[in-house]
Amino acid sequence: MIDFSNLLDNLLLNSSKKKKIDFLSDYFQSQTQQNKIWALSILSKSFVNKLVKVKDIKELLKGKVDEDLFLYSYDYVGDLAETFSLLWPKDNSKIINSQSLSSFMSSLEKQTSKDDLIIFLTNHFSTCLPNEIYTTIKILLGGLRVGVSNELLKESLSKIGSRSKEEIEENWYGFSFPYNGFFEWLNGESLPKQFNSKDLFHSFMLSNPFNENLIKKIEIKNYTCEYKWDGIRGQITVSKNGKIYSRNGEDITSSFPELKIKSDKVSVLDGELVVKKENTIFSFNELQKRIGRKKVSKKILSDLPVHFICYDILFFNNLDVRKLPFFERRVFLQNYIKKLNHPNISISPLINFVSWSELRSIKENSFNNHIEGIMLKNKNSIYKSGRPALCWYKWKRDPFLEDFIIMYAQRGHGKRSSFYSDFTFGCWIENKINTLVPIGKAYSGFTNDELKKLDKWVRDNTLERFGPVRSVKPGLVVEIAFDNLNFSNRHKSGIALRFPRINRIRWDKPIEEVCILDDIKKLIN
Amino acid sequence: MKNWLIKKKSGLFCEPGNFYIDPIRPVDSALITHAHTDHARPNNKKILATKETINIMKIRYQDNYCKTKQQIKYGEKININGVHVKFVPAGHIIGSAQILLEYKGEKVIVSGDYKRRYDKTCQPFEINKCDTFITEATFALPVFNHPNDKIEVKKIIDSIKGNSDQVHLIGVYALGKCQRLICLLRDLGFDETIYLHGALLKISNYYETEEIDLGSLKNVTEIKDFKGGELVLCPPSALHDRWSQKFKNVIKGFVSGWMTIRQRIKQKNINLPIVISDHADWNELIDTVKEVSPENVLVTHGREEALLSFLKKKGYNCGSLNLLGFEDEDD
The missing domain is CATH 2.40.50.140 (Nucleic acid-binding proteins)
Known part of the structure; x- marks a missing residue:
């Protein structure tokens, strides 16, 4: 586990992307399969502990450290895991050799009740170094804050095997703990048999901020304009199961049952979730009431119905259209939405313009509680995850x-x-x-x-x-x-x-x- | 402490003695605990301090260091208008002192900054009994338990061995920390030439006149091209200054008690954190108060709340003095 602790420290203390990638790929190259699996699930935030919360961790210090002193320390240090690890009473005679990340994690997983886990942690903390206590708490509470995004992780993984970043990106959401066959696939073997590529989340294409200097650089006639709707970005996967994903690829289908659409053919739509009733789009505050619900009551469904404003289409009836230029995808999108004829789904309209000054006034006059500004999209851009240059721009209204x-x-x-x-x-x-x-x-x-x-x-x-x-x-x-x-x-x-x-x-x-x-x-x- | 020692705008003032201790602006008469710039400031009319403190002030402030000076030895007693004054070692840096004041049978110790660990470059902290003890609180949180110096210094030596292609640029306070670190390195057998930023060299040369052997030192400017593997010491402020850009391929270290906390390490953009402090850590602060066993404790500069809360629970009569003007975040 000390290797993983050191990895986290190195990632925290080195802000250069290149160095972070080096540390990550070194770690993945030097560790056992089991350690790699656990490290990947922790770093990609797919490992989630539900048994203990912040409150329970604080509780562990009761009787060991004066409560006021804990509060002063926590306030000063500004990080619970670090405060805890520095305050936990040390007994050097009890400290035993560090166990591996995987053996620690598997014993952790065996604790099925909160009480068992608390006893397990108390014993564990008494036998390990402050750094390992810190790491343990970070793992349990999430929020590593070491500056490692999934993008960086994918890039690091592309360094250790024969798969490119694009290939990893494409299949990323099809693997989950315990990542059966993942590292083998990285090394060139084929995808595991049970791999389900139908309902996969596809990373969003994002925009770069617009600035006035671009006016000289880019050709206005190559761009289209849409409103930038103020909701949350979402992805609808029309498939046998029917799924809705958030911007981070989280499955949010249960919060928005109106948009779950099943079909034998797979289609994927990119758009914005808003609350809309009788042709009025509500403010973002209203939308917040719909986020994070596991079950949605009838009252909420009728008071705050959700609506999906489509920006783009990635798959059209099993056909991958991502490599087509934007204006061609737009035709597929129009056809699809028309055929779908769903009351809660519409298309984000294109706004006509001829000049930069006209665009500027569209942007500034777009004041409305559900529009943030405008989007400019290159007519010839393919659908590519991340923020590719010269493709999409967001031009927000002046604050x-x-x-x-x-x-x-x-x-x-x-x-x-x-x-x-x-x-x-x-x-x-x-x-x-x-x-x-x-x-x-x-x-x-x-x-x-x-x-x-x-x-x-x-x-x-x-x-x-x-x-x-x-x-x-x-x-x-x-x-x-x-x-x-x-x-x-x-x-x-x-x-x-x-x-x-x-x-x-x-x-x-x-x-x-x-x-x-x-x-x-x-x-x- | 009764009404004869009071807090004024310029700092802590002894009324019957008509002098300040470590005033933050120029006054007629000042007693100086030690030569760090937040305690020893220029342009006072008259100063009373140890020989080393006065000498360093002279090096730093030249003609402005004061109008008239009076040297006092550790243990020597002086009577100023009925106030008995004595300086005893504080163990913080060379020449650093706690100032003992006695007036009408009441004893107060202004301890200044202090530490309890062994330091080759200065005399160790001396315990004295008193009625009121004024303590600093720089590291007064139980998260601060300074580790063993030798283990920390070894990290520098190991890093140089393991990364011999990189220049090691280490931030240290020019006065005290720099020379203590060099002594610790020499004790662990590090005999290479150590390159110093000019500000550090000036003070280090003074230490050598006080017969503290620092081994082979050179000004950074003497070398044009650093190849890697060299150890360079500089003030913390120079670590990320334009000055440091002349070093390519560099590992940046910082020697300070603050390096206990990861986010401090990150805030300062440090790759090699070394936890060595010239201040007492949490347990040392508490032990010092216990050993001095005063009736009253006054706490100043640092994390006062935690120490006060602890001492109150232990039954001490204590309060916050909250003197302004001392560099909270500097070690």
């Missing part, structure tokens, strides 16, 4: 910019641990300028130098501490950028901002000049 006042601050996690980097901001409730109401939270948008200054400002202007949260003297104005806003009854202010981030820190701006809540509400159309 809203408003000044707000910092009210609370909390220390960040991960690479921002120990810095006060999570800010709650607000504005005045009324013209009297004496009471603030929190509007939202922002975690990003500042440079490292600004982060240091913000951190110092928080420390110097703290009013009160509530656990990890500090309330601060109203005194610092920040300009917040956000993509959209809507009414919301979940928030005290009655409004919710979409993706707020700090655009500028207004060190010099007096807090009296910040707007009142009603001004913000007026922005909602």
